[in-house]
Amino acid sequence: MPEQLGAAPAPVAKLIDAFHKLPGIGPKSAQRLTYHMLRIPPEEALALAQAIIELKEKTVLCSVCQNVTESDPCNICRDDARDRAVICVVEEPLDILAVERTRGFHGLYHVLHGVISPMDGVGPEDLKVNELLTRLRGGSVTEVIMATNPNLEGEATSMYISRLLTPMGIRVTRLARGLPMGSDLEYADEVTLSRALENRQDV
Amino acid sequence: MPQQLRVYVTPAIVLRQRKLGDADKILTLYTATFGKVDAVVKGVRKTKSRMAGHVEPLTQANFQLAKGKTLDIVTQVETIEPFQALRGDLERMSRALYACELLDKFTETHEPNFELYRLLLDTLSRLATRDHFEVAVRFYEMALLDAMGYRPELEECVTCRKRLTAITNYWTAAGGGVVCASCRTDETAVRPISANAVKLLRLLLHGRFSDAARVTIDAGLNAELERALLEYVRWVLERDVRSTAFIDTLRKRRPSRARTMAAAGDAPA
Ligand SMILES: [Zn+2]
Ligand SMILES: [Zn+2]
Secondary structure, eight states: OOOOTTOOOHHHHHHHHHHHTSTTOOHHHHHHHHHHHHHSOHHHHHHHHHHHHHHHHHOEEOTTTOOEESSSSOHHHHOTTSEEEEEEEESSHHHHHHHHHTTOOOEEEEEOSSOOBGGGTBOGGGTTHHHHHHHHTTSOOOEEEEOOOSSHHHHHHHHHHHHHHGGGTOEEEEOOTTSOTTOOGGGOOHHHHHHHHHTOEEO | OOOOOSEEEEEEEEEEEEEETTTEEEEEEEETTTEEEEEEETTTTSTTOSSGGGOSTTOEEEEEEEOOSSSEEEEEEEEEEOOHHHHSOHHHHHHHHHHHHHHHHHOOBTOOOHHHHHHHHHHHHHHHHOSSOHHHHHHHHHHHHHHTTOOOBOSBOTTTOOBOOSSOEEEETTTTEEEOTTTOOTTTOOEEEOHHHHHHHHHHHHSOHHHHHHSOOOHHHHHHHHHHHHHHHHHHHTSOOTTHHHHHHHHHTOOOHHHHHHHHHHSOO
């Protein structure tokens, strides 16, 4: 096919396209990143490509908590020192890091990989909610702490899950109000998050 | 048309928000003065942001916005009405989000329409306060369709133009209203609509909300109205309405009050 006048060569257009699909990357940024790739030494670009391949090949979701891990079950789920009666439910793997930084939580986690977002068409069936229910049917868990973000969608998710768990006789709690409405958990400082964990309330 | 200033102030309802970059969000607002407006609110996902609590969806707030090159920027915001009752109750919240999604999909940006602002505000208030809130959603759908120029035909058959009789007729989204039994075809109107439902649709269209709210609408009749209006809404919009899926999910999983009360009664004292 003859190259269109003024159009980017096919490999360039292809990478721009790929970058554009990433969250938070607009068409302009996608172009900038692509031309940056053209300028850097080949080994640097290949190292990036290799890192992406390894990321996909060497990580899996933990079959217990759904966190991203190199070994299944993950380190936290395998750790005998952790309290198996309490599960902290988070939206994303990054939120686990935020809670771990507080050093105040010693139970296990469950990653939903998203949040109920009705206007985007994301419902409970698109999240790892069924995996959570299956996990809880074992009967050894007594408390589930909902650590979804303190915003409308996080609250909706927390209320919905609590609706499913309460009839199972499980205590469902929610991080306390110390976290400002509308903020992201991953930005919370340790002190605030620790306090929110300690002062959690029943849903 | 109101003069476009570099900085402007208006009350608005937050219809939705989406993440932008690392810490920002783009809001879709329905403003009282300028119609629908997309605006960036910076740093709002950081825990120190003073604006975060005021820009959640379903919030009515006073906004100060600065004209930007592509998107306007929120420079100040103060909540007027947080509609807390909509946040603490999934049933009410899901309907309120549906109302917001409809207004978002029915309107273009920067087309001032105070009536629509008022309509959404009234609907959110009704959803937040009334025991029977489904009728508020039906009233809203009808009012929105009417305001956007899609008033459905409820008096005469859309095909033969004969006056409708009070028997079971058929609903046609493509025809924009009710079709009589002799004119209906399998392609355009498969769903029968009861005489009662047509009567209620007329009341929703011509009556005030207080008139409609006085009528007892059972679940079956509400379902009939809901299906007909949603079918029509989808036909007009030529796309799906996403937030209805969550309403359906909640209905499937509804904690039955009767069951809870029975269970409480059964429990040993
Ligand atoms: Zn795990
Ligand atoms: Zn006819």
